[in-house]
Amino acid sequence: MTELATAKLSVKALRRSYDNTHAVSDIDFQINQGEFVVLLGPSGCGKSTTLKMVAGLETPCSGSVELDGRDITHLPPGKRQLAMVFQSYALFPHLSVAENILFGLKARRTPADIQQSRLADVVALVNLSDHLHKKPSQLSGGQCQRVALARAIVAEAPLCLMDEPLSNLDAKLRNDMRAELRAIQRRLGMTLLYVTHDQVEAMSMADQIILMNQGEIVQSGSPQALYNNPASTFVAQFIGSPPMNLMNADNLILGVRPEHIHRDINGYPASVVTCDYHGADTIIEVELHDFDQQRIKLRHPGHLTLVPGSAFPVSWEKQYEHYFSCSDGQRINAPQTHSTHQTTTSEMTHVQAL
Ligand code: ADP
Numbered sequence: 001m002t003e004l005a006t007a008k009l010s011v012k013a014l015r016r017s018y019d020n021t022h023a024v025s026d027i028d029f030q031i032n033q034g035e036f037v038v039l040l041g042p043s044g045c046g047k048s049t050t051l052k053m054v055a056g057l058e059t060p061c062s063g064s065v066e067l068d069g070r071d072i073t074h075l076p077p078g079k080r081q082l083a084m085v086f087q088s089y090a091l092f093p094h095l096s097v098a099e100n101i102l103f104g105l106k107a108r109r110t111p112a113d114i115q116q117s118r119l120a121d122v123v124a125l126v127n128l129s130d131h132l133h134k135k136p137s138q139l140s141g142g143q144c145q146r147v148a149l150a151r152a153i154v155a156e157a158p159l160c161l162m163d164e165p166l167s168n169l170d171a172k173l174r175n176d177m178r179a180e181l182r183a184i185q186r187r188l189g190m191t192l193l194y195v196t197h198d199q200v201e202a203m204s205m206a207d208q209i210i211l212m213n214q215g216e217i218v219q220s221g222s223p224q225a226l227y228n229n230p231a232s233t234f235v236a237q238f239i240g241s242p243p244m245n246l247m248n249a250d251n252l253i254l255g256v257r258p259e260h261i262h263r264d265i266n267g268y269p270a271s272v273v274t275c276d277y278h279g280a281d282t283i284i285e286v287e288l289h290d291f292d293q294q295r296i297k298l299r300h301p302g303h304l305t306l307v308p309g310s311a312f313p314v315s316w317e318k319q320y321e322h323y324f325s326c327s328d329g330q331r332i333n334a335p336q337t338h339s340t341h342q343t344t345t346s347e348m349t350h351v352q353a354l
């Protein structure tokens with residue numbers, strides 16, 4: 001497959017209102033060539049509106065969209081050199097898989113030999129070589145999604161936009177497709193702006209996450225940065241499952257992640273409320289006697305059966321405490337520098353020394 005053209009997207013101060021209410025405002029971000037960027041947030045927070053303004057399907061009230069330094073804010077969609085994949089695959093039912101994939105190239109009168117060579121490459125990539133002559137009605141949901149994906153890839157557009165492309169698929173297929181999509185994006189060096197409300201999807205695929213709430217960006221950064229250093233209680237609870245525990249403590253909000261809390265005979269007195277076995281681990285909810293009976297969840301590796309009401313004292317290390325303001329929920333303590341999920345350099349040295 002030929003090299004993709006370079007693409008650097010720059011979105012500046014985008015704003016869009018409907019009937020005097022802000023759908024989105026102050027949207028600023030950049031995407032570098034080859035990056036997989038996820039716009040994440042709850043339903044109605046403005047993800048699709050933002051994506052549509054990048055695509056040219058919505059007109060911003062103010063702000064700009066630049067692709068490689070070129071202002072494309074007011075260009076029609078067809079002139080932006082973008083490929084798009086939507087939640088509804090938007091396939092033509094009367095056309096075959098091959099015709100669906102090549103539809104855009106035919107419309108642009110790409111020479112037939114180039115069409116055929118790109119088709120062969122892309123169907124091998126998305127595993128559709130045996131289905132070229134079928135109609136969409138003869139395909140499974142996952143195969144339809146791959147046709148939509150192939151149609152976007154074959155365009156070799158500098159920037160590809162996807163709006164919840166996997167949300168119609170069942171859980172197992174969605175998992176497989178995530179891994180496939182990420183692999184294809186890496187192999188081709190695609191620059192991808194991907195919308196989802198699913199934090200697991202964002203965490204597992206993104207180079208960079210842009211987290212939105214109520215029409216604004218609340219934090220952007222790598223998945224690790226958002227997980228380890230949430231900028232607010234909203235971020236702390238949106239990313240991670242179960243979410244970070246938040247406790248009222250001395251006019252502050254104290255946050256601790258479930259995996260950082262453990263049983264400790266000398267810890268805070270607490271008793272078991274619920275105990276849910278999840279296979280790899282058990283999620284235990286306890287009531288803290290010294291903290292107004294506030295409830296928190298902790299993650300215990302492996303299987304554990306506990307009787308509700310039984311004593312389960314807990315503690316956590318100071319380094320895993322996050323503090324937020326009671327008034328606006330913003331983070332108060334300095335960003336944590338330790339990494340909770342990666343092997344530290346000293347651990348690696350130790351492993352090598354063994
Ligand atoms: P998301 O994709 O994050 O679920 P949207 O971008 O679709 O959210 O919507 C953001 C907000 O803008 C919502 O409050 C939605 O109701 C509103 N909105 C979106 N499109 C329109 C429209 N065409 N007319 C009026 N309001 C709209």
Ligand code: MG
Nearest residue numbers: 044047048049
């Ligand atoms: Mg949407």
